[in-house]
Amino acid sequence: MNAPLATPDLDETILLEAAPLEPWEVVVWNDPVNLMSYVVRVFRTYFGYSVDRATTLMLAVHHDGHAIVATGPRETMEVHAQAMHDYGLWATVRKATP
Amino acid sequence: MTAPEIVSTLALVEGLHLLQLVDDFRELVGSERDAADPAVQRLTPSPYPDDVDASRAFADGTRDDLLDRRLLDADTVRLSLKDFDIDPDAVTEDAALAPVDVVISESQIDAWLRTLTAIRLVIAQRLDISSDDQHDDDDPRFGIYDWLGYRLEVLIQAADELDG
Numbered sequence: 097m098n099a100p101l102a103t104p105d106l107d108e109t110i111l112l113e114a115a116p117l118e119p120w121e122v123v124v125w126n127d128p129v130n131l132m133s134y135v136v137r138v139f140r141t142y143f144g145y146s147v148d149r150a151t152t153l154m155l156a157v158h159h160d161g162h163a164i165v166a167t168g169p170r171e172t173m174e175v176h177a178q179a180m181h182d183y184g185l186w187a188t189v190r191k192a193t194p
Numbered sequence: 195m196t197a198p199e200i201v202s203t204l205a206l207v208e209g210l211h212l213l214q215l216v217d218d219f220r221e222l223v224g225s226e227r228d229a230a231d232p233a234v235q236r237l238t239p240s241p242y243p244d245d246v247d248a249s250r251a252f253a254d255g256t257r258d259d260l261l262d263r264r265l266l267d268a269d270t271v272r273l274s275l276k277d278f279d280i281d282p283d284a285v286t287e288d289a290a291l292a293p294v295d296v297v298i299s300e301s302q303i304d305a306w307l308r309t310l311t312a313i314r315l316v317i318a319q320r321l322d323i324s325s326d327d328q329h330d331d332d333d334p335r336f337g338i339y340d341w342l343g344y345r346l347e348v349l350i351q352a353a354d355e356l357d358g
Binding site for chain 2: 141177184187
């Protein structure tokens with residue numbers, strides 16, 4: 097292996113603070129209409145969650161009244177919330193609590 | 195090898211009722227839609243219930259598209275119900291119970307699930323259903339609501355089985 101012809105003299109600091117990634121979250125709320133099997137199916141097919149994870153989330157919605165189903169950038173969370181609305185689920189978007 | 199599909203068997207009279215419900219729903223979310231209708235609002239909830247400005251901005255940017263998609267879904271369902279597009283008065287009592295197969299292809303399943311769900315949400319809003327055990331046996335609309343729930347449950351099971 098050849099030695100590099102030139103060694104770049106880099107003095108670079110990446111400022112992570114320049115692009116803060118503030119996490120947001122999608123919350124799905126309980127409603128008396130949607131069937132449990134349907135909610136599990138939506139979580140499973142839309143988010144690609146396993147049956148176990150989708151079921152745990154559905155039960156949290158059912159028993160606790162709501163569950164956080166996704167976390168990430170705000171724009172992405174809005175897309176997810178709209179998809180939930182497409183499926184008739186009641187979803188909101190909020191800043192993730194640290 | 196055949197394409198994956200679900201065959202749902204409805205009595206003719208069930209199909210006639212379902213087609214009517216789907217057509218009523220298409221009217222609700224169609225071009226004459228009323229954004230102030232609480233049922234329409236239930237289909238387009240705000241992701242920011244505590245923020246009026248953000249809610250309005252989101253609704254302005256997304257509500258019409260979302261309702262357009264509900265209409266497209268309902269059109270898809272209507273297409274698979276075309277065998278029931280007949281004059282209900284011409285159906286004799288015997289014929290009313292005759293079984294009719296409705297074929298739902300894999301690509302149509304989501305449209306079916308979303309549409310049956312949306313129609314149930316509309317009925318629930320009209321009936322003011324706000325808790326799990328609320329029921330009035332004397333109101334025939336609860337019968338329709340329960341029947342739709344049963345049909346949806348059967349369809350979800352079949353769809354889950356199709357996924358393996």
